[in-house]
Amino acid sequence: MSAKKLNDIKFSVLDLAPVVEGDTPADSFKKTVNLAQHAEKLDYNRYWLAEHHNMPFIASSATSVVIGHVAAHTSKIRVGSGGIMLPNHSPLVIAEQFGTLESLFPGRIDLGLGRAPGTDGYTAQALRRGHGSDGSDFPEQLAELRAYFNPALASGRMPVKAVPGEGLNVPIWLLGSSGFSAQLAGHLGLPFAFASHFSPRGTFQALELYRQTFKPSDVLDKPYAMVGLNVIVADTDEEANFLATTLQQQFLNLGQNNDVLLQPPVENLNEHWSEYQIDALEHQLGSSIIGSPKTVQEKLQKFLDESQVDEIMAIAQVYDHKARLHSYELLADIVK
Structure with missing residues (x-):
């Protein structure tokens, strides 16, 4: 296998539509556009864009x-979900929603699916009231959803049609932070995306499992793997590390059940959090790539050498919107 270079693969953007301190969701959507x-x-x-509640x-x-x-x-970039948490929804409703999106924006819509709730237990219960899914029936839900787009995949007669939806080609991706979806994606011959931006430790094992279990399908003749990574680029390493304290505070606050908006960066995390808490971030943020263009280029190439992924989806949880835009500009220059 020949070594891949950064300009050999595709790069994409994951946006959580973050609401920063001092903003409203309306402000967030303007920044997302x-x-x-x-x-x-x-x-x-x-x-x-990702589903969270x-x-x-x-x-x-x-x-x-x-x-x-x-x-x-927008006019040409593909737009999709990273992901829709399928157990929160009726498969028919998702087929209709994404059938509608594909009808409005043909050839530009992706449907990435996850099986986690994307929230806490109480909210999951509120979301799933009426059908009581706990995610264990995800393969069955996935099969039902795929059959709404393509009835030939159904095990029996489909008495209900997804309108719009049936007959449309909406690429389905399986997303995961463990081996479960990796293996399911491989078995079904679907593209797979791993959430290394919050679950880095299982990245390489999941990618290997996906490739080992992959069976060619009408969708793909060979595996196609993407990884989500926290990537924050600034003009200097010092500035990038400063900007990244917003992301670090996000995870520290989540760990303390502090429901706060995205916080401004700080000069010194140690003044606000214990050494133990900061060290524990490695478990969730260990794959993050942060630094100047030179630093990020080296780290990205090392990650690509180890992972051999086909695509990287970068997420930059940066408080200042201009700095966030600049981070993606610098990243685009790096990977040209």
Whole structure:
């Protein structure tokens, strides 16, 4: 296998539509559109939004609605979900929503699916009232969803049709932070995306499991793997590390059940958090790539050498919107 270079693979953007201290969700959506247009001009491959609930610092809870808003304000970049948490929804409703999106924006919509709730237990119960899924029936839900798009995949007659949806080609991705979805994606011959931005330790094992279990399908003749990474680039290592304290505070606050908006960066985390708490961040943020263009280029190439992924989806949880835009500009220059 020949070694891959950064310009051999595609780069994309993951946006949580963060709500920063001092802003509202309305402000967040304006920034999301601005970032998506920026990413399109910089030739990023796709722009995904993620479903989360009951988290004050994430505005993308109605993910399908935000996807439509972003697609309407861009013209060529692929727009999709990273992901829709399928056990929170009826498969028919998701088929109709994404059938609608594909009908409005043909050839530009991706449907990334996860099986976690994307929230806490109480909120999951509120979301799933009526059908009581705990995620264990994800393979069955996935099969039902795929059959709404393509009835030939159904095990029996489909008495219900997804309109719009049936007959449309909406690429389905499986997302995961463990080996479960990696193995399922491989078995079904679907593309797979691993959430290394919050679960780095299982990255390489999951990618290997996906490749080992992959069976060619009508969708793919060989594995296609993408990884989500925290990537924050600034003009200097010092500035990038400063900007990254917003991301670090996000995870520290989550660990303390502090429901706060995304916080401004700080000069010294040790003044606000214990050494033990900061060290524990490695478990969730260990794969983060932060630094100047030179530093990030070296770290990204090392990650690519080890992972051999086909695509990297970068997420930059940066408080200052201009610095966030600049981070993606610098990253685009690095990977040209």
